[in-house]
Amino acid sequence: MALIEISGMKRHYVMTSETVKALDGIDLHIQKGERIILLGPSGSGKTTLLNCVAALDNPTEGNYSFEGAAVPRGHAEKMTTFRRENIGYVFQFFNLLQDLTVLENILLIQELSGARDTKRAVELLSLVGLEAEIDRFPAEISGGQQQRVAIARSLAKSPKLLLGDELTGNLDSATSSKVMEVLVKACETEGITLIMVTHDESLAKYATRVVRLDSGKIISDEKVSN
Numbered sequence: 001m002a003l004i005e006i007s008g009m010k011r012h013y014v015m016t017s018e019t020v021k022a023l024d025g026i027d028l029h030i031q032k033g034e035r036i037i038l039l040g041p042s043g044s045g046k047t048t049l050l051n052c053v054a055a056l057d058n059p060t061e062g063n064y065s066f067e068g069a070a071v072p073r074g075h076a077e078k079m080t081t082f083r084r085e086n087i088g089y090v091f092q093f094f095n096l097l098q099d100l101t102v103l104e105n106i107l108l109i110q111e112l113s114g115a116r117d118t119k120r121a122v123e124l125l126s127l128v129g130l131e132a133e134i135d136r137f138p139a140e141i142s143g144g145q146q147q148r149v150a151i152a153r154s155l156a157k158s159p160k161l162l163l164g165d166e167l168t169g170n171l172d173s174a175t176s177s178k179v180m181e182v183l184v185k186a187c188e189t190e191g192i193t194l195i196m197v198t199h200d201e202s203l204a205k206y207a208t209r210v211v212r213l214d215s216g217k218i219i220s221d222e223k224v225s226n
């Protein structure tokens with residue numbers, strides 16, 4: 001059984017003058033442990049697809065199952081539960097709390113999603129190479145390090161699927177590479193499946209599979225040979 005099975009997924013925005021077909025018939029099966037990079041021009045539907053996968057948005061049509069069960073739709077509370085149990089998200093802007101230290105940023109998320117576990121928080125920060133920075137504040141570390149904290153934070157609730165939207169979009173290329181290396185290692189260590197949107201072709205080497213979108217459709221879907 002695939003982790004994700006999507007077939008015929010559409011997301012249409014009906015507006016007065018036109019209908020925007022943000023997703024226009026997506027078929028996608030993803031196995032546990034795959035690392036997918038979604039590439040495509042601006043407006044091709046990448047963010048819409050991630051939002052539908054995360055159950056942040058409701059597809060207009062089509063089927064979507066996760067671990068063999070239909071993903072809830074049109075029911076905010078069930079969608080929130082699905083996200084809480086399964087999905088981690090890393091954003092372009094790191095959104096760390098500035099008044100909390102690196103370690104406290106992780107502990108807070110643990111508290112919100114169950115229980116504080118300092119040992120596990122330190123382990124996650126070590127996994128992203130920040131064991132020396134745990135007592136610093138976000139303003140006292142670099143952008144790349146802040147994004148690594150955000151990755152550790154997204155792992156704190158042990159998601160099955162990690163989603164990233166332009167998560168290196170704010171970083172220079174050397175820093176992007178370091179963040180990607182850390183991300184790949186974290187996904188492998190924790191057994192997490194990754195779907196990541198980018199417009200940076202050079203990041204394809206960190207993926208196991210590259211999916212290209214255009215005008216709401218998949219135009220290519222290829223395994224990466226590393």
Ligand code: ADP
Nearest residue numbers: 013020022040041042043044045046047048049
């Ligand atoms: P990408 O992330 O690839 O740049 P998006 O998924 O954000 O693309 O958008 C896909 C298409 O859907 C674009 O044409 C965009 O303008 C349109 N779109 C996205 N959100 C909305 C919305 N809330 N209302 C109307 N159109 C939207």
Ligand code: MG
Nearest residue numbers: 046047048165
């Ligand atoms: Mg986008």
